[in-house]
Amino acid sequence: MGMDERKFKILQAIIDDYILTAVPVGSRTISKKYDMGLSSATIRNEMSDLEELGYLDQPHVSAGRVPSAKAYRLYVDQLLRSGRIQSDSEAAVRAHFLGRMRQMEDVIDHAAQVLSSLTNYTAVVLTPSAPQPHIRTLQLVPVSSTSALVVIVTDSGIVRDTVIRVSDQLDSDTLYAISKTLTQELAGHTLQEAVSLLPGISSRMQDNERLLQGLSGFFQESAGSAVPAHVAIGGTSNMLSYPEYSDMEKARSFLSLMETRDKLAAIIAQQGEMAFTVRIGPETGVPEMADCSIVTATYSTHAGQQGTIGVIGPTRMQYSRVLSILGTMGHQLSELFGDE
Amino acid sequence: MGMDERKFKILQAIIDDYILTAVPVGSRTISKKYDMGLSSATIRNEMSDLEELGYLDQPHVSAGRVPSAKAYRLYVDQLLRSGRIQSDSEAAVRAHFLGRMRQMEDVIDHAAQVLSSLTNYTAVVLTPSAPQPHIRTLQLVPVSSTSALVVIVTDSGIVRDTVIRVSDQLDSDTLYAISKTLTQELAGHTLQEAVSLLPGISSRMQDNERLLQGLSGFFQESAGSAVPAHVAIGGTSNMLSYPEYSDMEKARSFLSLMETRDKLAAIIAQQGEMAFTVRIGPETGVPEMADCSIVTATYSTHAGQQGTIGVIGPTRMQYSRVLSILGTMGHQLSELFGDE
DNA sequence: AGTTAGCACTCGTTCGAGGTGAGTGCTAAC
């Protein structure tokens, strides 16, 4: 007994139906709603086979069948192989980007909003995680008499900043001079390298212990954080509309996971070389998401950095729709960040 | 029939009990658990009076009584009048701030986290909304050959930044020179004023149409946004643990409100001159929060700007606990931002 | 050999009846 054409068609019908209704689907439903010229009895036999093959689960003996993770896997693989994820949703996505937005974070936030409202699932958007960003410019901006803002521009175009304390003898011009020196010395180096270079520079400059200490700390912190600069989340409340989350405890643990952004980022960021990644149920590796699926795609910036966008939904997710929207969104973001 | 001492004590007991259990409380419970030397029958008579006075509601004829919004109002007023909100929770709050944190936004985010985990409700923290921030320093940092980052430091210590396009003839030194000129001209002025000053300055400088246009746009945008710079939210999932939110639809609409940060900020920011504001149920003015209470407090920065911290929970909120924690947290934040 | 009709069987769901108990309001006695 193998997986023939007909079995696959039936399986597909079951998945389609289940995605829409979230109700175990019976043989009669298939034979009537999806006219495949077969009686319910025949479908029944096939379904029995499909169950034996591991594609269907039966919640109770007298309930309909429910697609297993394996079934979704097959379904999605098929979807991806067929390649043609039509992007009729392109217009919708594009329309949302009309407003000019400048900063990456704004775009990211907005993208998450759009993504969740288009899909009705939860959306997560990560800024590119530069594995080792190289410093391009460093500048100190006086904030008060005793503190300055450090702005670092890296080659990934991402700006990091923090306020550090400085001795109160430093006026704007001095700070600028220091900025120039530091930029000259550090440009092209990674943050990691900068940490070890700093002491050498310090000796050649009039001592600004405090400033350099602050800088060093900041570098280390930034270099150490593998976490992408920003995590935007949208539509967490969408999950509550799905019956699979009518169990409060489940909903709570899901939401609580969404609140710990770094954990979430780590989960989403597991993205390979592929254009799309689809992780179904247990494949997510996160117990709280045992019956969620995560679909991610990437976008890239002019610096070749990769960012990730993802959608989290129930395993009976509208995969084809989600893939299509993610694809379009990814393109849009790449365009937006790529043309600088 | 008026509100005498004894009635008040009984009412207080009812509120205390209901806050803990979320179950309508009966006369017997009061006479037994809170020994006031009265039989249930007497309590019953008093409760009947209290209901007539509008302090209690009865869900069904044979259920216990539930405090009304009016009752909470009385309770809270009493709490505030008594003044002594003891801050035994000070230690807990303080411990959480040991780690050094630099940027305001980090602090804000963290504060929201701490606040929600201490109270088990939802916490919201707003950065101060400077009504008209005055420019202190303005600096341009080159990002790429055709774009620069504008950093504005205002007297409220808040840094705003954005990336704008510049013509490609501008190197770092030129940008710094321009920055100096602009700082000289604009320091002490509000963003609003800066918009009208820009054209005048432009004429005295070598024309950098593009740059000045970008700046002008940014000023206008920043000046226009009455919305505080940052809204941090924590513990939205906490709400799901309370039985009043076992209704999914309610939970959904609540969460969805939490997701629209600007709406939320507008709601929270309605803070008068008082140290504390407590809005109970309908007093919030938001239909989605008909059975929530919002408690807010303020903190202030060295510039005299006021930020807001708030806790959102069910009407049967542990007011005294929340007020105490908010008070402590407010102090901590004020200290943190005030000593700069 | 594959397909279908028919039928017995399973089991979750719905619905109503009856019992239970927490709580009230009233009255009469202290």
Add this chain to the structure above:
DNA sequence: GTTAGCACTCACCTCGAACGAGTGCTAACT
């Protein structure tokens, strides 16, 4: 003014019956 007692209400739980969607199997049909 307080309390004991009692009748009454009504949400909630439980149980069982009826229901029905769905299955698996067998036998007949093409």
